[in-house]
Amino acid sequence: MERFNDLADFSAAEIQELIALANRLDHTPEPQALEGKVLSLLFLNPSLRTLASFQSAMVRLGGGSFVISPDMSIHGLETRPGIVMDGEAAEHIREAVPVIASYGDAIGIRAFAQRRDIDTDVADREFDELAGLAGCPVINMESAIQHPCQSLADWKTLDDLNIPSNKGKFVLSWAYHPKALPLAVPSSTLKMAAMRGMDVTVLRPEGFELPDAVMQKAQSLAEQSGGSVTESNDRREAMNGAHIIYAKSWSSTRHYGDAVADKALREELVDWCVDEPWFEPARDDCRFMHCLPVRRGVVVTDRILDGPRSVVIQEARNRLYAQMAVLYRMLKG
């Protein structure tokens, strides 16, 4: 495996094999599998779960990792091509990325969306440029539009919970958050659930539609898998018979890159905080998923997070084993 960037780059059968490998590594440790192997971890944005779970994954497989992160005194990495570097930045990504990559057997890269131009972000231009500079296999640790490690863990979580793939009803719901957040998680989650063959509803207020390219890709994946993808702004209709509600906040696509207009629109939507009444039309055992970090009392109430519906800790733990499977396949073959 040369790149782990998008679940949709793999067949459903290949994803299922990765999940089977994740389960095997959970139950049967292989602490010498990646002996002497090194994972380079390049964070251009902060991280907690991804940082911790990748480091743990490499140790559990007998290797190790190192971290280059924005918390370090790197003085900013220049990304603009052709620039005369007479300002603050002392290093360009055209040197930093190939060098960091050359110290590892694979590299994980995190680079969030710029959130200036939606086409640039949906096309994932910045991540592709960074990944293209690395001379070794690359793992996407969240880019402008992808978060495949989260989606692989989520797929495993759905399997662990015995949520049906065909006829399983999955609601991806926008939720309130004071900040305009990236599109990576909702886009990846939508594609994951569609690939898994589920009936997916994107529940979101007007102005927060997911990008056309993402919706079309999800439709096409659903056609192959026997699932379906629909959109709604009607909470009651969307939640009808749901097995899962996956909550996430994201930027307004109508006002993408316009912080003032986004804020004005979202401030009307503070009632998009997932709470028990949302579940009234759903299945009794409908579960609550979220990628974390989550703002309590804002995105979702305490009673949901602390109650039996929530599987957020299980999801986060599955990051570890999902990533171990990817690393194993990438570095051991």
Added chain:
Amino acid sequence: MERFNDLADFSAAEIQELIALANRLDHTPEPQALEGKVLSLLFLNPSLRTLASFQSAMVRLGGGSFVISPDMSIHGLETRPGIVMDGEAAEHIREAVPVIASYGDAIGIRAFAQRRDIDTDVADREFDELAGLAGCPVINMESAIQHPCQSLADWKTLDDLNIPSNKGKFVLSWAYHPKALPLAVPSSTLKMAAMRGMDVTVLRPEGFELPDAVMQKAQSLAEQSGGSVTESNDRREAMNGAHIIYAKSWSSTRHYGDAVADKALREELVDWCVDEPWFEPARDDCRFMHCLPVRRGVVVTDRILDGPRSVVIQEARNRLYAQMAVLYRMLKG
């Protein structure tokens, strides 16, 4: 071992076994003992020795660790229950701690005292809450009132120096410091020396008495071990015949949480800087101990630290082997 929180949770024989294990691991490396095992390290306050020694300990035993620390861009972890998280904090400890814990086989947690309310701190409520959220064994890496890793290393240091346990005279002395520091080290040190069966004197100015609950626990431990615990503000009397002076600054308990009153009181006490004249009534070979970091010329003079009495580097080195013993017992059984 499910929790390493307080030496007093163990019998003296169990502590001696841990120290014997620490000595064995110092002399006979076991670099495959914890192969593939991971220690999660969560620092809510900064660290140098603890950070370095735990990471080293895991490598020496064949495993590894990862660090989540306040130096990272975590944007603050929210700790208040029931709060609506619409401010800066993006994550609550109710998610962060179980998730971080789930990536390791054990977790070390550091959380200093809030120093607002002495009863809360002496009861160690914050640490107990954090530890209760972890689904794996927990090591206290310094809390409001405990520092068991330091105390285990200090006990080993006393053994290494052949300081007698019964009839050994141990002076725990307050020292000047410009800041109001936590009670964790003096409280843990007092209990350690009492458990070891030593005759312990707490030498401190008026207003800096250790909390009643700590003194009573130490008295009770001394009764079991055949040691004794007394208090004094008379330096000459306290140091008479001493084998050890263990210096440490701590907050005024009379003015706990009142920074202005604490400062006014301590500023009269700049002469509480340990120097050679202190040792005049002590044994000729009386040693100087301190947990580090130490302010030179403030807590203790250069000539003591650089002279033959000081064993502070040896103490710090013993942190490594003490912690290796705890990890070995916790993760290998």
Added chain:
Amino acid sequence: MERFNDLADFSAAEIQELIALANRLDHTPEPQALEGKVLSLLFLNPSLRTLASFQSAMVRLGGGSFVISPDMSIHGLETRPGIVMDGEAAEHIREAVPVIASYGDAIGIRAFAQRRDIDTDVADREFDELAGLAGCPVINMESAIQHPCQSLADWKTLDDLNIPSNKGKFVLSWAYHPKALPLAVPSSTLKMAAMRGMDVTVLRPEGFELPDAVMQKAQSLAEQSGGSVTESNDRREAMNGAHIIYAKSWSSTRHYGDAVADKALREELVDWCVDEPWFEPARDDCRFMHCLPVRRGVVVTDRILDGPRSVVIQEARNRLYAQMAVLYRMLKG
């Protein structure tokens, strides 16, 4: 090996053996060679390549490392002897260094020049003091006047490229940079090329002469190796027939420690940006070397860095294997 501080402390034959070992470790991994061994990494200044490559090196050899860096909340390490520590610094290097060293089997230390007094910096007094406090083998990870890891990697790069040692022409050229940078890399590079037996020209503007002690040491090394060392401020003459141009900016030695005068002098020299016309009198296959990080469009143009002359990524990758050889020799014998 007790200290790796200066290539000139070793014979050319010993350096060649280290490079042969680096090549062997590149082609034949030994992932159990340093099982259970720990490298302490103490950075008093920031780092990217050194930080990443040393961590990777230890994992590849089966051991591990920990990092203490200026990005952490260490509150500054006091370095002044005899000081009363009643200010911000909570710890003195006289405790910090021996303690950190005691947790590892070797320690790497980075401490840049103070750039106040040139004699202090050329004598490397600060680094020697730090290294003297460590009770284990010490690796210089860049000091005021040394960068032996870079130089060992550069020597290996020259070998990899089949650049002749005797009669090979090596130009060490000053380049423009908006900041006054340390003398460590040019000084180490000059000595390395002289030791390798090359004909070395130091190409620099007036006011940027390398220190006499460095030039004299290089002359003496060249005499032993059959190489030569000359200085020039004539670009065309210096580049005549060159195999290599090694670019680096450094402080004005005429105005050492005088930021205003240095700035006034260097601002006249923005045309010292390496570009294709520089290569006209050189060999057709003349290569461009630089230790990185490099400012594009300032020190060197994009077309050189992105073209076939540049070997900067290869140089940086060789850091990993050069350091693995040093660690192997130091820790395995």
